[in-house]
Every structure is written in structure tokens, then in C-alpha cells.
Amino acid sequence: MDHTTEFDEFVRSRGDALLRYGYVLSGNADDAADLVQEALARLGDAWSRVRKKDDPEGYVRTTMVRLHITSWRRRHREELVSVVPEKGRFDRYEDADLWADLQRLPPRMRVVLVLRYYEDLPDAEIAAILGVSRGTVRSQAARALDKLRIKRMLQEAR
Template sequence: MDGTDIAFEEFVRSRSAALVRYGYVLTGNAHDAADLAQEALARLGSSWSRVRRRDDPEGYVRTTMARLHISRWRRLRRERLVGEVPDRGYADPGLANAEADAGLWQALGALPRRQRAVLVLRYYEQRGDDEIAALLGISRGTVRSQAARGLDKLRAKWAPAHPRVTSGRAR
């Protein structure tokens, strides 16, 4: 095994859990999150030497995950009816204050996919509107409107139980 293989394995070993958590925030489903992280890491593996030299490998994987997620929900835009109730939600113990924030994560998971993706990229990934627009293939105005609508829905669902949260600001 050469140094490149070892460096890639170390990256995967050290960052996999965080990438799966990021995938969960994007998808709202533990199984989809694991699939998303695995696919993005496989793509990173095939271009590891190039990415490691020029770019930030974690940024590459997170961008790949966001793009894969958007591609999937674009293909599956329409809601599908199923005969069985889906599995229950997953609460990752690695998230800070998971129990206290469970209502927020649940409310985020209930948002439409595009609104959830915009909010995750803006607040979890701390990306700007122009970067989000480029990642999702939408206009900057759509990013802003989806963020506003998503935040309104989160406030309506989550904020009443948390009186410190009003109009997006903590008291």
C-alpha cells in the first residue's frame, strides 16, 4: 500500500461519522445518509490524488453529497404512496444536545426537500446564497425565498415550544 492509499483510508476513518451526520441532516433518513456518504467517498477515492493536492477533501465530499442529494430528489420529486409505514426517525447521539434539539431536527426533516437543503447548506454548512444557488442549480432569489419559507415553517412548528426563539433571534 502506498502513502496515498493510507492517507485516503485515514481520511475515511476520521471523517466518516461526521459525513454520515451531514448526510442525515440533508436526507432526514439514516439509511439514505449512509448511502450518500458512501457514494461520495467512493467518488473521492477515484480522484483522491487530484483532490488531495488541489482541494479540501472534506469540502469535496460534502459538495458531492449535496449534489447527489439534489439529483436524487429531482428524480423523485413526486410523492410515492407506500403500503407500509416507514421506519421511525433516527436521533444521532453524536449531535450536540440531541434530545433538546430533537424537535428542531424533526421539524427540519418535515420541510420540503429543497427548503431543507437550502437551510442545511446555509446554516449547517455556512455557505453563501451564491454558492448554494450554484450547488443546487437554482437562482439566488430562489435560494432566498426557499430559505425564508423554510424558516417560517420551522418557526411555526418549533418556536412555540421554545419561547426564546422569535423572528429568528434569541432573546
């Protein structure tokens, strides 16, 4: 399989999961589409190198996180070619409530929670992705959980 076909295949097979990841990271469909498209475009340009050395999925997820936390300040969003509508309801009212509270967190805090509780990454790995210390990850997570009124149980295990 040549590189182009391989990359296209990756986009086809992983695109939906990455879009969902973008949605969890950013909390809205436009940003999710923007993140996934931009990160995949960058992956495509770097494909042969990434394919050899790294895990493409890890590369693209890390790129999405970094794009998200660094570009919120003043976003110059490119034209989105494909718009993704939001749909779906939470089964429980409390979950909808928590989702809404998550929307109000600063992007960095939200990202820490997504990496920890959605991606299930250890704090050390989160620290490496965000380029901060483990202590910062821990304190950001603790502050985020406090803001969301979530009782901390798992933290010590990390």
C-alpha cells in the same frame, strides 16, 4: 504516503463527521450512510485529482448535497454494507418538534437550511453548490423558515 493510504486516512479521520452531515442533510440513517458511502467512493476514484486541486472535504460534502437533492425522485439505493442505527434524544422538547418539522420539508429546502445554518455558508456559496441563483437560495430559505415558523433575523446580513 501513497494515494490509497492517504484516502483511507481521510475516510478514517473524517468519516464520522461526514456521516453526521449526511444525517443532517437527509434526516435518516440509511440515507446518511448511503450518501456518505457513495460520495466517498466517488472521492476515492477521483482522489489524486481532487487532492491536487481541491479540498477533498469540500468535494465530498458538495457531492453529498448534489446526490441528495438529485436522487430523491426515484432512489435506486445500493446495498448498504454498514447500517447505522439512530439513537439519541433532544434535550428540549421544542428541538425534537423542530427536527420533526424539518423532516417534512422538501429535500431542496432542507438542504438550503442545512448549508446555511449547519454549515454556516453564505448564500452565494450555497447557490454555487446547488447550481441556482442567489435569489433562489434566498427565497427557498425564506419559504423554509416560514414553513417552520422561524422568525427571520439573520437574512439581511447575508
